[in-house]
Amino acid sequence: MQPAATNELHDASSTATLDPDEVEGAVADATMPAPPAVREPIDWLRIWPFLLLQALCGLVVWVGWSPVAVIVCIALYVVRMFGITAFYHRYFSHRTFRAGRIVQFAGAALAASAVQRGPLWWAAHHRKHHRHSDTALDAHSPHAHGFLWSHIGWIAARKNHPTDLSQVPDFAVFPELRWLDRFDLLVPFALLGALLGLGAALEQWAPELGTSALQMGVWGFCISTTLLFHATASINSLAHLIGRRVWPTKDKSKNSFVLAVLTLGEGWHNNHHWCPGTVRQGFRWWEIDISFYVLRVMSWVGLVSDLRPMPARALANSRRVG
Numbered sequence: 189m190q191p192a193a194t195n196e197l198h199d200a201s202s203t204a205t206l207d208p209d210e211v212e213g214a215v216a217d218a219t220m221p222a223p224p225a226v227r228e229p230i231d232w233l234r235i236w237p238f239l240l241l242q243a244l245c246g247l248v249v250w251v252g253w254s255p256v257a258v259i260v261c262i263a264l265y266v267v268r269m270f271g272i273t274a275f276y277h278r279y280f281s282h283r284t285f286r287a288g289r290i291v292q293f294a295g296a297a298l299a300a301s302a303v304q305r306g307p308l309w310w311a312a313h314h315r316k317h318h319r320h321s322d323t324a325l326d327a328h329s330p331h332a333h334g335f336l337w338s339h340i341g342w343i344a345a346r347k348n349h350p351t352d353l354s355q356v357p358d359f360a361v362f363p364e365l366r367w368l369d370r371f372d373l374l375v376p377f378a379l380l381g382a383l384l385g386l387g388a389a390l391e392q393w394a395p396e397l398g399t400s401a402l403q404m405g406v407w408g409f410c411i412s413t414t415l416l417f418h419a420t421a422s423i424n425s426l427a428h429l430i431g432r433r434v435w436p437t438k439d440k441s442k443n444s445f446v447l448a449v450l451t452l453g454e455g456w457h458n459n460h461h462w463c464p465g466t467v468r469q470g471f472r473w474w475e476i477d478i479s480f481y482v483l484r485v486m487s488w489v490g491l492v493s494d495l496r497p498m499p500a501r502a503l504a505n506s507r508r509v510g
Contacts, residue, residue, distance in 0.1 A: 228345035235344040241303070244410045247402070254398040256390065257407035260383070264412045266452070271298035272420055273452050273479040280311035280359060284467035285483060286494040293364050303376045303413050304420065305343075306369030312355035313348065317424075318464055321439035328424040331440055339418075339425035376413075383408040419450045427457035434510050435462035445476075453477030463502045467495045471502045 275295030278284045287295065296307040304310060313327060322329045327348055330338040342348055351369055353360040360366060368375070387404025390397050431442030441461040448455030448469075453476065456469040463471075470477030486492045501507060 228342075228347045230341070230344040231346045231349060232344075234349060238303075238343075241410055242414045244406065245414055247406045248411065251400065251403040251406050252398075253407065254403060256397045257387075257399050257403050260386075260404065260408040261412040264379075264408055265416050268298065268302040268412075268416055269419065269452050270479055270482060271295060271300075272302055272304060272416075273454050274483055275299045276304070276307055276310045277314065277454070278467055278479065278483070280307045280356070281314040282464055283358070284465060284496045285487070285492045287492045289362070291491050292362075293368070296365060296368055297375050300368055300372055300375040301379045302416050302420075303373075304417065306351065306372035307365055308353065308356050308360060308369040309351040309372070311359065312352045315355050316352075318461070321437075321441070321461065322428060329439075330425050330428050335425055335429070338428070339421045342424075376409075380405060380409045419447075420454075422447055423451060423454050423457055427455060431455075432458070432510055434458050434508055436507065436509050437461040443475075448476055452479040454479075459502070463499055465496055466498045466502065468498055471498060 275292075276299040279287060279292075279295060299310075300306060317326055317328065320326045322331045324332045326332055327345075328338040328342045333342070383404045384401045387399055387401035387408075390404070391400045427442055427444060427447055428440045429442070431444035431447070433440075433442050435458050437458060439461055441458045443458045444455040446455065447457070453469050454460070456471070456475050456477065459471050459475070460469045467483060468477060468480045469475075470480065483492060483495060487495055
């Protein structure tokens with residue numbers, strides 16, 4: 189039997205699927221659990237390619253730079269950040285809008301090119317995060333586990349590597365998503381190959397641009413991907429440490445204008461933990477939320493639909509604490 193269409197599937201209830209209303213408006217806890225005494229072991233075999241990727245950024249000293257390489261770097265940062273924020277986060281993790289099966293897979297593939305694992309793995313961990321935010325059960329809480337662990341260490345732990353499909357039964361029924369989740373490095377390697385080919389072609393046919401295959405690989409893939417990862421990871425770490433706390437959530441999430449700009453709207457993290465079920469994370473007109481703006485345009489042309497609006501609590505000034 190073929191899986192049901194995405195729009196129908198989103199209406200199916202499941203106790204393992206995050207109900208956005210379960211965690212909206214939770215009252216802040218008076219105490220936080222102490223950090224665990226024992227850290228999960230790191231799987232160095234799996235983490236070394238990630239460390240190598242960042243080390244390869246140093247090749248910029250030899251390959252130099254060119255305007256076209258820097259433009260590609262920035263463009264891929266922005267486009268792939270949208271894939272992470274709009275699809276991995278707001279769609280697969282929180283179901284804040286609907287998409288047909290083709291757009292669903294395209295969004296998943298775009299986000300997968302950011303080298304942040306597959307859509308099911310990402311969403312499963314994020315749903316757990318919202319259930320246990322800033323407790324010992326939260327895999328990347330800086331309050332429970334420390335800054336470095338919340339920023340990068342947790343992804344290297346053996347315990348956090350498998351995909352817990354019980355957390356994402358609504359999307360686990362799609363074979364193409366399970367395939368992408370299992371072979372999550374195929375899209376990044378395809379992107380790297382395309383960048384190397386583009387650089388080689390430009391070096392031969394447009395030498396006045398001053399780029400090359402290696403330069404395009406370093407700027408378009410290594411530097412862009414490294415910046416993208418650390419900006420995304422800052423929401424797990426920095427967005428629970430610095431910024432302004434506006435709403436009385438049960439965790440230590442905060443709002444940050446700087447992080448919101450760097451992550452296309454994810455920096456309004458306290459807003460998000462207050463109302464995780466809405467597609468919009470910038471509640472006020474001045475709270476820039478680029479991912480929401482793009483999703484709204486996509487809804488106008490029929491690529492996505494049913495963007496979940498802000499609930500009344502998002503504008504309830506009487507509930508604000510800052």
